[in-house]
Amino acid sequence: MKKLSWLSAIFLLQVSVSLFAKQNFELKYINQPIVVDGVLDEAHWQNATFVDLAWEVEPVEGIPASLETHVWMYQDGDNLYVAFKASDPEPGKIRASIRDRDDLWFDDNVIVMLDTFNDERTGYQFYVNALGAQADARMTDYGSWEEDSSWDAIWDAKTQITDTGYTVEMVIPFTAIRFPLVDGKQTWGLSLYRNYPRGVLNQFSNIKFDYDIKCSFCQFDKITGFEHAKPSQNLQLTPTLTASRSDVRENDSWQNGDADIEPGLDIRYGISSDAVLNATINPDFSQVEADASQLDVNSTFALFYEEKRPFFLDGADTFETELFNFVHTRNIADPDVGAKLTGKSGNHTYGVLYANDQQSALILPGTQGSNLAVVDEKAHAGIASYQLDYGSRDNLGMLVTSRQSSNYHNNLASVDGATYLSEQDQVRYQFAYSDTKNTEQLVTDFDLAKNQQGHTAYVEYQRNTKAYDLKASYRQVDADFRSDLGFVTRAGYEKALVGGGYHWYMPQGESVTDYWLKGDYDINYERHGDKLASELEIYAGLEAIYNIYTEVGYIAGETKYGNRYYDEQYGDWWFSGKPTGDVKISLYAREGKRIDYRNAELGDSLYLNPKITWDLNQYLQFKLAHTYSEMKLDDALSFRVNLTDVRVNLKFNMQSMLKLVVQYEVGKYGDSPLEITNQINKERDFATQLIYSYKLNPQTLFYLGYSDNGFSDDDEQRLKANERTFFTKFSYAWQL
Known part of the structure; x- marks a missing residue:
């Protein structure tokens, strides 16, 4: 791209990377916005602060990055502007789809991480995939790195796929994040990432991380400036309107319920740049999308x-x-x-x-x-x-x-x-x-x-x-x-545990990137009483090409249930991988001797949980998860349960989406001496949900949906819906 030639010149002038020390960058102040289109054609980008993602983080940390990824940053007092140029020798193999928010983790993407308080403990993440899908998260590092992707902010990003890779433009308003209120310049922690998934997942960063240091935030580079950043004393009003009608079936006839129309208001006020007041009046606390299905059996x-x-x-x-x-x-x-x-x-x-x-x-x-x-x-x-x-x-x-x-x-x-x-x-x-x-x-x-x-x-x-x-x-x-x-x-218990593990890393270019062995032993007692359980766990695992992660384990122990002790022994296996750029598969399997709580006996247990996610194209995604759980006592069936969860997502564009959810469960049960009355030998449940959504941002959105569910057991052989709901929701984020 000819218009990017000046970027290479700036790169040659500005790169000054220390091999071991933290880098300190000076954030430029430029009082000019950009057109957010993913095209780096604004002339003032050449005056922005330059950062090079010079190091590989995964699968081998601390070696030079195999691909060039250049970043430019500046601020204008209202927003932080970030541009990425991610080179790719084979742009046709870029992995990305038009996705819902916070659903891009396995795509080609870039990440901005900001430690705005420079406390090396908390921060923000902003992700963009190669087609412009967004994700954001809060992160903490108080002893272990944790991310909370449920946090959502209002910010903007656009991308362009080129003949040499892809480019990204991001605009992060300072009102979307919290930072100290100080006079003059501030220093923030800065970490920039690029995820490059091919045969293995390659990660590149501006930081040469040392994995012998437990914390990650303390290794972030520093960026100083932000003297014109305005405190987030903004008022955001988000009125909501929800309407629903729930019907029930009685004697094969639907009885329509009354329409329920509920206005509400969410208020968010930035008292200062580092304190926020939230209030809600008659809130809509409905769960718009069905929870992921879980089996509530033998637990x-x-x-x-x-x-x-x-x-x-x-x-x-x-x-x-x-x-x-x-x-x-x-x-x-x-x-x-x-x-x-x-x-x-x-x-x-x-x-x-x-x-x-x-x-x-x-x-x-x-x-x-x-x-x-x-x-x-x-x-x-x-x-x-x-x-x-x-x-x-x-x-x-x-x-x-x-x-x-x-x-x-x-x-x-x-x-x-x-x-x-x-x-x-x-x-x-x-x-x-x-x-x-x-x-x-x-x-x-x-x-x-x-x-x-x-x-x-x-x-x-x-x-x-x-x-x-x-x-x-x-x-x-x-x-x-x-x-x-x-x-x-x-x-009513006390538990002591000891454990550990060892990790081996392979040289660059090997099919297996790393492998490990780990285990622990724990013992549980009733408070001032008898032993409840003791358990030994041993696991071995590896990571390999095609984003394979697999781990196999052996668990053995003695467990008290009621007034008896049972010797449980079983193995489990976890596998996940991406055989192609469009398909992700996983499987959790467990088999062995476990307690059957329905009969208070030790039984032969089998549990399988396969999942597949398939991007049929950039717009259509299919997710299938199935759970199979079986327990036998001397070849006699105690229970066998199958639970299927199917989700189909059709994205018309980055804002508009149609989602179908179907959940179906079938259970068969043998007689149990512990269930004296109301024993059920067979039951079936199903639930469906169809939702259309239009989202300008996480707070300005529109939903229109339908859901129903049904149940049958020994007395009712026909499976039919007995409840249904029609619903709609509208909310608009009004910033003052």
Whole structure:
């Protein structure tokens, strides 16, 4: 491209890469916007700050990148502008499709990572694939790298595929992110990536990472400037309107329900550049898309479903703790109003959340299982958190949660933190206390005490190097400990664990890139009582060409159920790969001796979970997941369940999409002496959902959809829909 020739000249003038030290870049201020079209034809790009992605990160870290990827950056006080030029010797093999948001992880893509507080602990990610699909995420590095792709921001990007690769232009408004309010210049952490998936996944970066250092943020380059960046004191109003009608079938005749029309309003106000107030009035908390299907068979513990509701997602990482999940906002089921303040000032991170709730959904944890309960009373839910960052990477946090109604309460207080002993060694810890008053309904239905108090503690040591890792942990949870706003499914036990592993890396160009061996041993006891379980796990795995990841394991142990002990022994296998650029496959398989909880016997268990994702073309995607679970006792069938989840996505363009979801489950059951009444030998369930969506951005969108579901068992052989819903939703993000 002739118009890019000046970029090569700037490259020759500006490249100055230290082989081992962090690079420090000066971000240019240029008071000119761009036309966001993916074409780098604005003359002022040649005056922007240049960054070269000179290093390979995967599969071999620390060697020169095999392809050129050049980046230019500048800001104008309102936005951060980023341009990529990604060279590719075979542009026809670029892997990308027109995708929904946050669904591009296996494509050719580029990534901007910003540590806006320069605290080497938290940051933002912005992804763009070669066709312009976007993804974004919050990331944290408090001892292990974690990403939360449920966070969504309003920003823009466009791309162009050329005869030498592809180019990207991104515009990230400063109102979309949080950063300190300071006079003069700021310094942020900067990491730029390019994912290049072919026979193996190659990753290129501006950073020569050292995998013997446990943290990643502390290795980021630095970029200084932003003196004209305006604080995000913006007001965003997002009115919503939802309408639905739910019908039921009675005696083969549909009984139409009443139309339910609900206006609502979400408010987001940037009090400062590092503090945000969220409020919601009569919110739409509906789950627009069906949750991924899960089997609830031969399990004694509650299933986990991710939060998807926008009000709870903004700043959600503020309420996360080190080792326990004490905040799971899907437990706030049906609120009328909500308010939340989250922010970070220097080394201090804080958050406060309030919501009312028309009814309280609870998880009642036990030693060998958990129960789900509903308190049919209006309740008030409150959460407050604070975290202090100190030292180079250490932190100390406090959390308080409270759920209150006229005849019930659950209050929890927690202290947690992490301390680095060296670059490779870390100790994490968490201690908590809860106080609960149960309703008469809970006392009667679940045989609970009127008042419950309990403690919990968790201490964990880790040593992580490139070649090997070691870990040891101890956890105890009192029988009366409850976290009714969290996701704690087990109580009344203590557990000790030791483990480790070793990792081997192959030279560049080998079919197998790396392989490993790891294992651990844990032992569980009832609090001040008998042994609950002991278990040994050994795993071996490898990564190879065609993006293959596979791991095989052997698990053996003794487990208590009821008043008996059972010797479980089984193997499992995990495999995933991309045999072509358009198809991704995975399989989880498990077989061996496991407890059959229906019969309280040791049975022969088989579990299979294959998945396939197929991009038929740039616009049409097909996803199929199937789960097969079978248990036999001396060749007699205890249960056999098949669950199929099919999803078809048709993208008309980057904003417009039609999605079909079909879920179908068939279960066959043998007689069980433990199920005295209402035994079912066969049952079938199905659910379908058809949704059209138009999204200008994550907050400005339109949905139109239909869903239904049906059930049949021994008494009803015909499978037919018995419930159906028509729904629509409109929301518009109005920024003032």
